[in-house]
Amino acid sequence: MNKNINTTLGLFYINSIIFLLSIFILDVNAETKIIAKRGDTLFKISKQYGVPLKELMYKNNFNDATKIIEGEMIIIPLKLNAKDNKNEYLNYKVVEGDTLYKIARNYNINLNDILSLNNLSNDSYIKLDQIILLPKGATYKIENRRENIKLASKKVFYHKTSRIENLSAIAEIHKISKEKINTLNKLNDPIKINPNIKLKIRRSKESKWLKYGSITINWTDWTYFDGNYVAQAKTKKNTYFYLAVNCTKRALNNTLDNSYWTNWYFPKTDFEFKLINDFCDQDFNF
Known part of the structure; x- marks a missing residue:
């Protein structure tokens, strides 16, 4: 009993x-x-x-x-316990200004992996504080920002906003004062700048076009945009397009395909390697 x-x-x-x-x-x-x-x-x-x-x-x-x-x-x-994390995924909480492309870029992972993992499509809308699954091993490339800020402070003439940005942060990136940005752009001392605004960062002389292989680039048009650098360019037939450079990945992008950005690609020709080296590694003063 x-x-x-x-x-x-x-x-x-x-x-x-x-x-x-x-x-x-x-x-x-x-x-x-x-x-x-x-x-x-x-x-x-x-x-x-x-x-x-x-x-x-x-x-x-x-x-x-x-x-x-x-x-x-x-x-x-x-x-989220330690045992499950060994075989599962990382969780990322969406913050203001995030896009799926930006998250993939910041964590150096393939965008398609995020889409597949989260049952999303390219045009899916993500919300503030939403949890996004990332593949195990994804790490935030904070050093990329430091390199971009160092480069942006001396290489570009414009800053293009991709989201609402604080004017103080923009000034810090380019190592100039808020007052100078206000003066150059005739602003009334705002605290924040709305998305899709192109701000003049420093006074540039008249346009100077430099030839690289089959294209010519407006070297005084370089714009800092969300960690990348964009300038106007043209082909031998005077077809205008935009060229983008990512110095961290040493990669290029362009809008030659019906005015749409393509996938990032690595340089293959001598002039593409020279372009990357000239922009990312050399100082220029006009």
């Missing part, structure tokens, strides 16, 4: 411990939300994200794991 009682009490304590542990695990869980794509079911999503099907069904209040749920917002519970 006593043996049966002890066994019962033992099972009770074991179950109690398991229950308490389950509460603890739930407490350290984070959540992200995705929009189900065509053909998605909870069963399919549970396999994709490695989440127990029963937990996924409970979290989203669904009774049928095989029902097509295209367009539905689905909550994905993600465990």
